[in-house]
Amino acid sequence: MTVTDTEVSGRRYTVHNPATGAEIGTVPDCGPDDARAAVDAAAAALPGWAGRTAYERSAVLHRAHGLMLERAGDLARLMTIEQGKPLRAARNEVGYAADFLSWYAEEAKRVYGTLIPSPRSDQRLLALRQPVGVVAAITPWNYPISMITRKVAPAVAAGCTIVLKPAEQTPLCAIEVFRILHDAGLPAGVATLLTTSDPAPVGDVLLDDHRVRKLTFTGSTEIGRALAARAAATMKRVSLELGGHAPFVVFDDADPKHAAKGAALVKFLNAGQACICPNRIYVQRGILEPFLETLVARVAGMRVGDGLADGVAVGPLIDEAALAKMERQVADARAKGAEVLLGGARATGDDLAAGHFFQPTVLTGITRDMDIYHEETFGPIAPVIPFDTEAEVVELANDTRYGLASYVYTRDLDRAVRVAEQLQFGIVGVNDINPTAAAAPFGGVKDSGLGREGGPAGIEEYLDTKLVGISVAR
Structure with a gap:
């Protein structure tokens, strides 16, 4: 399920409470070899997951939604300890994060194709919506649970597999979210987590691998601009939620x-x-x-x-x-x-x-x-x-x-x-x-980013359109 369970590097790093400075745990410190293993797992799992019915993918997300609500108290407390926000705000975030799981469990069943009138009587034109492929996701520390489900839920609902690198400051929250996905029945390789204290080498692997067809990032405009430039070399689809003013x-x-x-x-x-x-x-x-x-x-x-x-x-x-x-x-x-x-x-x-x-x-x-x-x-x-x-x-x-x-x-x-x-x-x-x-599109213009997360627009970011032309004997 996660490279961090059996990481190649064997290294670990320490996480601290920003309110007290106290050590609160250690997590795997993944490197390039772990990233390559994660992409391997995601690429191997893609055909099977994309081949599942929308109803099967929906059921997994519905189970994850229920588990997140069951564990909301523990998740909120962990978030406060690791990220610092007041406990009441952390509880609100867990609820918001769960909303994305529920919403995209339903949106999975609303990915429709189109029958297009043809100018030829012996032709039928179909537009199919299919998963874009392996997704690389990078999430921030300020909303360490909801920003994960806002990316993972639509990606897996669409039939994609995803490799996610959380912020180095808040890996413990990410681990618990991925534990929920595992317990909900998400197959191995469909969603893989890479925790690391040094994101650049891990990012290099994700950006340079041709099998990764989509990059989704939430963070600063400066880093987002650099990631988009790197992603262009392999013509990856890109969605960016960046800074604001x-x-x-x-x-x-x-x-x-x-x-x-x-x-x-x-x-x-x-x-x-x-x-x-x-x-x-x-x-x-x-x-x-x-x-x-x-x-x-x-x-x-x-x-x-x-x-x-x-x-x-x-x-x-x-x-x-x-x-x-x-x-x-x-x-x-x-x-x-x-x-x-x-x-x-x-x-x-x-x-x-x-x-x-x-x-x-x-x-x-x-x-x-x-x-x-x-x-x-x-x-x-x-x-x-x-x-x-x-x-x-x-x-x-x-x-x-x-x-x-x-x-x-x-x-x-x-x-x-x-x-x-x-x-x-x-x-x-x-x-x-x-x-x-969760039901509304979220995103910016100008230097605040590209694309939208949330609502019907959110799953569109993870879908390609394929035209099928069929010649029909008359």
Whole structure:
């Protein structure tokens, strides 16, 4: 089932809790030989799995869905220990991850072909949908369970086999997800896991092997661009879910308190370590003061700490590099005239000293020459920027090379439609901070990626179209 059960390398590496620094386990440290063995297994398993009926593939995913829900408590606790997010958020993620298993269990039975009218009376044209083949998947640490099922479920539903490399920071969650797939009856070689502390050599094998026909990646734009370039050498299909720089636009006809509560919830989701978190909060000048008053009060009440502790709203950042980035962005903004209304430094205290904690932060006085205005923050810093007109804020919101998520708060339906249509982003939440679901397409434009995950579009990423022309004797 997994190369990590009998890995070739024999090496292991240690996984740590970002809240405490404590060692929480060791996992196989796979290398190129393991990757080659994984592709061998996936290629060998492909004909048999693709030959299964859609109903058979569906049944396995349905069983996996049930097992994930049965084990939800243990999975959530493991996620909090390994990744850091508060336990309540981890439980929500497990439920979201299970949704993909359920959804694609049904979508497996909805992969339809087409009968095409022919210009010849003695010809019949058929368009068949078939699995693309062996898939290589690379998943991130910030959503270490749901990002796996969002890729594995549609791939195996379509009849593909898949080799998955999880983030080196969160391999334990990945192992438990693959254990569920194994226990649900997924045959050996259909889904293979490669845990590694050094992803480049493993990635090289997956990218260079001609038998791997599809690459799916979630992570930074810089790495995604490099992977896509490498994948082009073997003409692999590519889908990429990359970085974001989401605008959160609040018009003066909105309730400033309601909007500020929404901004606080989505900005500090997963300690700001989500690609859909707002990076620029634009507030129309007429309601700026009450918005800021509510936002600062809400953020000030957010408890920082170990996600297993009661009442914690903001957990640790993933590592020291993430902390250093927060300090750099705040220092740069301050030096260029920004005002820190709240936070702005590492969170300290006896119970926080060993972890990677940063204070929830609110900044004002943001200008375009500041790093935070252009860079994806991926942390708990909320920059608030006033604006005057609708046309102005649409231009400001679109002034980024990213195009994943965006948000609009307004009570004016005409404005909501008008602005949603003008925003150059793959996702727009109108008075909604959670415009996502397993049944809905998720993805971005511009430097935020290619393709969609979730919904009917998600399984399309793993299907090829084959034309069959049949000459019929008259």
